[in-house]
Amino acid sequence: MVSDRQSIATELSFALNAAANRMVRLHKPLLEPLGLTFSQYLVTLELLNGSPLTVGELCARLDMETGTLTPLLKRLEAAGVVTRTRDASDERRVLIDLTPRGRGLEGELRAIPDKIRVACQLTVDGLEELRRTLDGLARPITAP
Structure with a gap:
């Protein structure tokens, strides 16, 4: 017999996974x-919020592993959206910046969150509350 506690965790995991998949599907046509x-x-x-950034900074901000981010950045570079250059002051670091084409996407990209909010039938307040809840799950506060 499965305890109520396991059942709740499984249902929460399923709901979060389903919601994440729906978010990706909603964004795809946009x-x-x-x-x-x-x-x-x-x-x-993230780069529109301030760049250039190092690969490490991007990994930390997006909660991604280097092995996941690097191929993604290579594809963005091939598409003419970003540049990847060695940091002149420390050649071990790679700086990522937007190209003019990448910066040209800003208006369209910044409009997407509102379209998603409307598609999800969330108010601005409801969206903020959901974001706070999800941030709490994604980045729990640890005791010192």
């Missing part, structure tokens, strides 16, 4: 005309 995948969209948005 991103395809721009030539971006959902992960590439997240990287591009």
